[in-house]
Amino acid sequence: MTVLALAGVTRVHGDGETAVHALKGVSLQIAEGELVAVMGPSGSGKSTLLNVAGGLDRPTSGTVHIDGHDLAAVRDLAALRRRSVGYVFQDLNLITSLTAAENVMLPRELDGVRSRKAREEAMAVLTEIGAESFADRFPDELSGGQRQQVAIARALVGERRLLLADEPTGALDTPGGDEILRLLAARCEAGASVLLVTHEPRYAAWADRVVFLRDGVVADATDVPMVSAR
Amino acid sequence: MSIRHGLLALLSRGPRHGYQLRVEFEASTGATWPLNVGQVYTTLARMERDGLVEAGESDDQGRVVYAITEAGRAEMERWFTTPVVPSDRPRDELVIKLAMAVAAKAVDVAEVVRRQRTATMRTLQQLTRAKRDVTGGPAQLLVLDSMIFQAEAEQRWLDHCEAVLKEAR
Incomplete structure (x- = not known):
């Protein structure tokens, strides 16, 4: 089943002579359980792609479907975003005055879930990813890798099965970054779908499919079979 | 590197016969460097000639057990203390x-x-x-x-x- 589908997506920032064509017709589908990595240099359009895919930005033309819903036709986009999509950013955006568990509970409480149930759900996802031992600590008391685990738990809590991650390995060292990718890959095996933006080849390599973005177009992808001529 | 240095490193843990060396070699390198048992025995024969290992008694299945010598330990030491230079590649x-x-x-x-x-x-x-x-x-x-x-x-x-x-x- 296709969880995310972009078809002929373009995005132009500004207009006239100063217009920037960030995306020039990108089509991309992500199936249930699939981990897809988008690689590209800065300015290739990868952050715009992620924002458009998650409904944080609207395409100039083309369509975006999440779980079969056309984002242009959805009446309450904020609600769809909250229920269907989780985000993990480089700058983690954990709330420092809340514990790890409270951070994870937050999106569910915003959705009107009672706090006892929200806590149960938060603890379930934290346990799933092996982070239950620091559930009651504050972000300042956690390592960089642990904070990123909490951010991933927050992105997955509740019914959400699509996770959009923008350079989630941030400033982590190599084993720490590998752990985050191991976690994302395990979540995909459990049925989630992940769209990962990275400029690090070693992390992109964890994906089922790697898409190379250049100047707003998909230049290549690893799912096209090709003969090796080395 | 040569296979002989790898075998010396494994023998430094104690005497072993050829098949055992092959299995341990592949377990350490994650099978990225497959060895056949013939290669192992030819290398061991040359190492014995050069005084790096000694052949001992055969075990009950007729397999010869090899042990590292002092000269073998010295050669292994030399290998581990010498950096690899790019021109070897x-x-x-x-x-x-x-x-x-x-x-x-x-x-x-x-x-x-x-x-x-x-x-x-x-x-x-x-x-x-x-x-x-x-x-x-x-x-x-x-x-x-x-x-x-x-x-x-x-x-x-x-x-x-x-x-x-x-x-x-």
Whole structure:
């Protein structure tokens, strides 16, 4: 089943002579359980792609479907975003005055879930990813890798099965970054779908499919079979 | 490196027969360097000739057990204390290929880079999958990590080539 589908997506920032064509017709589908990595240099359009895919930005033309819903036709986009999509950013955006568990509970409480149930759900996802031992600590008391685990738990809590991650390995060292990718890959095996933006080849390599973005177009992808001529 | 140094390292843990050495060698290198038992025995015979190992009694299945000698320990020590120099490695065909693609002028270098980058990423994906599935110890993991770092370096270098060539156009 296709969880995310972009078809002929373009995005132009500004207009006239100063217009920037960030995306020039990108089509991309992500199936249930699939981990897809988008690689590209800065300015290739990868952050715009992620924002458009998650409904944080609207395409100039083309369509975006999440779980079969056309984002242009959805009446309450904020609600769809909250229920269907989780985000993990480089700058983690954990709330420092809340514990790890409270951070994870937050999106569910915003959705009107009672706090006892929200806590149960938060603890379930934290346990799933092996982070239950620091559930009651504050972000300042956690390592960089642990904070990123909490951010991933927050992105997955509740019914959400699509996770959009923008350079989630941030400033982590190599084993720490590998752990985050191991976690994302395990979540995909459990049925989630992940769209990962990275400029690090070693992390992109964890994906089922790697898409190379250049100047707003998909230049290549690893799912096209090709003969090796080395 | 030579197989003999690898065998000396394994024998430094205690006497072993050839088949056992082969199994342990592959377990340590994550089967990235397959050895056949014949290679192991020929190497052991030469090492015995050079005084690096001693052949002992046969076990109940008729297999000869080898032990490391003082000279063998000294040779192993020398190997571990001597850094490897880059000139020991073969020339990289890809580097030559790209240099020649640029020199040939009629070749679409960007296309050569693009194809190679996708192929290298596939290799990197395979290595990463192998790493996920590793059941052996840290020796196996570190061998895979080395290959991952090399593929990653190649990928970065290809990105660099693309950027430099784009500037030069």
